[in-house]
Amino acid sequence: MRILAKLHAYPPHHNAGAEWAAHSLLRALAARGHRVEVHLSEVTDSREPFALDGVQVIPPAPRLDFSKEAKSAGAVISHLENVPSAAAAARGWGRPLVVLCHNTFPATFKQTGSGTTALAVYNSEWMAAAAGEYFDEHPKLARPEREVVVRPPVIAADYATTPGNAITLINLFAPKGADVFWQLAERMPDRQFLAVRGSYGEQVEKSLPNVEVIDNVPGTDMAQLVYARTRILLMPSEYESWGRTGVEALASGIPVIASPTPGLKESLGKAGMFVRRDDVNGWQAAIERLDDTETYAKASAAALRRSKQLDPAEDLARWCEAIEALR
Template structure:
């Protein structure tokens, strides 16, 4: 590889909370670029509480600066990366200076696709095959289609999460949409079982802290999840009403922890045959699924399926494809500027 690139990402918070899956995915993608010798900079769009720059896993982070500092940094970069609410502003800047613009997409909502309808997006990255299918449908008109469309599944390195499972039945992110009501109903129905509820980094948190068999943890940095969550977890619950992928499930499977989930398209794809699927409104089915795993042979078999699925989701190939995409568009952009 000849020549290192300088990429700039525009995000609202960094480092990401563990439960903010979109930010955590982007962090792993930037780390991969740094590992290949490139410089990755994050320019924040929200005030983090300090004006001092800092580094996270080799990624250089700049808080909001006065004047046109971000604009000038972006103008000199090889590629500009953005996601979520920062896409429109980054897209306008990229168009103005002729900078390759890569959009990382985390859901299938209209607001994800709308900012790309200028037709000037160099590449769009989606986090699952089913999202790619939706994206293809949204961009039938070639005038609006991004130049490249790439699938990068949210990277999980099993060695960062693998541990010996514990005894608790766990939910990560205590919002209504993530299914905290399901956890509460199960805890009431099963008073002799221990449950763990981990607060998320976004959304209205409603942990059932009035139930004696539910332990509530504050949201955690991703580096603490293995020892403080998965090492205490026997079964992970994911009764979400929407997941474009479901990173927590892939983290849990690294330890052979069975995952019981609502069958969203994303969870079906991420968990595959290792997942145990129940409708989020059918509490009887969730209770039975938990009880079925009491049988030691059933639990061991579920654990083997989870570990096999975790191995199959090795992120190396996806991250290599991502880095090659950035290298190609970054060098192509430099050759015409």
């Protein structure tokens, strides 16, 4: 089966969760023997087609018309800002459109309900519920022919390592909680903090002797360069539809302190330590509780249990079978 995807960038930056989730899903299709091609909407360093994990990647080219390529596709997959153009191509040739939904913003559901979506893929149960409510409230939109929940796949073996001693934040973008991170670092000068620059958003940076800031890290190097240095992961986000980095940290038994967003509560489950984003005292207290050896050991064990519960095998099988049913 020839499968075409229209995406923004490829390979994805590690902490661009939507792009990384799409890559994981497309890689699974390629592993099952499908011919998977990703057509990019953004100019990249490479102007020539290349292969990544069995997926053929096609950079933008003046003579290449995605809409014509869609004629021979068994399915057209897209997400975010590329959905309208991908939908037009799929509609023009009567090809099934698959929309990957990574957030609960109205624009996502509006595009998904354009009337041509054969399959909508939600990254969490709470997102699927939000989609149902949105379509009930907007009856003029066409609900997708089929909907499925596929959690962002994280293969634990790719991220498992021995935790380090730093308190870590991944992405110094303000909505990810950079302000909370810097307040904690200032309050706790005897602790070692680690910040990983994000691949998007304006980065909020300061200079403190107990904080090391490193550049964005490729996904293949996260275990060695980030999680092997991390004792506690902080996720004081304003919004997370799921929370991929938290799930990656669980694979190493790293406790995660997080804002109680619906996505983080669903992804981390009982392993998460939840504190309101604006309660900096609460964040400090949570970190200090983990100084106790027994408390840390229990939190680490809970993280490993949750990681096993989130094994992606069933999700990936459900995803591949949903695509193959579009034939």
